[in-house]
Amino acid sequence: MFNIRRRSLHLPGTLVGYLFLGFIAIILGIFLYFQTLVREVRDSTKITSKIFAEFLKTETTAYGVAPEPNPEMEIIFREVIKNIDFPVVITDERGIPRAWRNVDIDLLSVSNEMLENVDPQNPPEGPVKRLIEITRRLDKENEPIPMLYGGKIKLGTVHYGETSLVKQLEWFPVIISGVIIVFIIVGFLGFSIARRSDEEHIWVGLAKETAHQLGTPLSSLMGWTEILKKDNPKEIIEGLEKDVARLHKVTNRFSSIGQLPKLKEGDVNSVVKDSVDYLKRKLPTIDNRIVIKENYDARKRVLFDFDLLSWVIENLVKNAIDAMDKKKGLIEISTRDSSSAKYVEIRLKDNGRGIPKDEVRRIFEAGYTSKKFGWGLGLAITKRIVEEYHNGRILLESTQFGSGSTFLIYLPAINRKNKKT
Incomplete structure (x- = not known):
């Protein structure tokens, strides 16, 4: 139905790309730095474990009997071994744990009698x-x-693991x-919310300024109408009065943007028919190449603002007319x-x-238009009127490029038992 183009402001693509690459570089830098620290700590753990192994090898004979005390070895034991902060298990030549540190098993809870004649493959x-299971985990x-x-x-054998x-x-x-x-996500969301808030203020300001600008010529037209009435040119007067009434309606529409409208109970059929009849009178091309079929079967009444809802219908019908590229x-x-x-x-x-499929999800965003000099606000305003002001919903029910589209509006119907459904 529409050939949509984007007309909005963005950050330059290169700037966004540089910011993204910058964040990736920071994350990679942090990762590499800590990997270097991890490698250094592991190397330190390995060196300490080797010193531990050398100490035990020196202090142990082939038969497991300790020689006479060596003051130098006592210093090593006190300054190095006792300060080990990583899990370590010492096993004998058969793989039976004989000493351990920084594991979840108390050294005093296992006696030498418990270790005698133990099969390390089936303990x-x-x-x-x-202890044997911990040893195997440390080996991994x-x-x-x-x-x-x-x-x-x-x-x-000295079995050691990673420090905490x-x-x-x-x-x-x-x-x-x-x-x-x-x-980054929070910042992006904050930026998006701030930008959306700015857009809201721009919309409201634009609408109110438009209403203000229309007010001056309206007052003048009304004055001229009163003067012309004295000369009684009936046909001219009727035309002027219709246009003045129309300008009043436009003014009311824009004035309603940015504030909650006063919804009144009514018949949806009347506002839709009134809007279609107006477009039939004002757009001569409809009579020549476009046929409008109407079918009003709604029976439920709804709460709506007549001027705003008629604006919705006119926007949709005008867009449909602009999208016609067929003879009929x-x-x-x-x-x-x-x-x-x-x-309803x-x-x-x-x-x-x-x-087009790639444009479907963006048609209700401000800034998309098929018109060369359009603002791209029609469908965005339409969505806002339906969903924010009337608590309804508007959606693109179906579309096929080259064959047409269908828009569907839901408005809450009035239920007499509980005023509004």
Whole structure:
């Protein structure tokens, strides 16, 4: 029905692209920085584990008997081993846990008797089995470090995992990225709301300024009409009075934008028929190439503003007329009660150009128009009048490019039991 084009202001595409790339660069920078920190912490953990293994290898004989105390080794144990902040399990040559730190099992809860004759492949239920399972989990995180005596005899193995700091650092860039994305979304929504608010103010200002500008010539026309009445040129007077009445209606329409209209109970058929009759009189091309079929079956009454609702009908009919590119155009207008009796339906169907699929979702946005010098406000104002002022709904029921479109309006019907459905 309409060949829609976009006529609105946007941020330059290159600026939006640069902003997007900037945010991506920040997120990648944060991610790479924390990955570097994670790698450094892991390297530190690995070095500490190797020192631990070397210490145990030196302190342990092939038979598991400790030599005489060594003051230097005591310093290493006190300054390095006791400060380990990551999970570590020491197993003997058979894979049986002999010592552990920073795991969820108390060292004193497992006795030497419990470790004797344990099969590491099939341990009994209890803390020993949990220790062996923890050991296997640690091996998945980091490669275990064997303790070899003389380079050949295996005395045991050091199994170590990740420090809690590593896990925090791994999640931190994800959290930061999420926060940045949330801020971007909130900022975008805030910008959209602010822009929409500005558009609302522009619309209201435009409407009120238009009403103000129309007021002056209206007053003048009314004065001239009174003067002409004295000379009694009847035909001229009637025409002037109709145009003055029309200008009053236009003024009332624009004055109503930006404030809640006073809705009155009435018959939808009357306002639709009045609007169509007016267009038939004012648009001579209709008689030559366009046929308007009318069918008014609505029985339910609704609350509406006559001037605003007639504006809606006129906008839809005018757009249908403008979309006609055939020698014989057809516009069908009908009203009826909905099947649920909760609404009154107004349907307008035409056989014009139709709407391209990629434009369908945007036809009610301000700034889209098929006219070379149009403002692109017709359908946007129509939607606002129907949905915000009359609590109804307007939608594009169907369209096919090259074959026409159908618009459908729902208005809440009055129910006598509870005044308004």
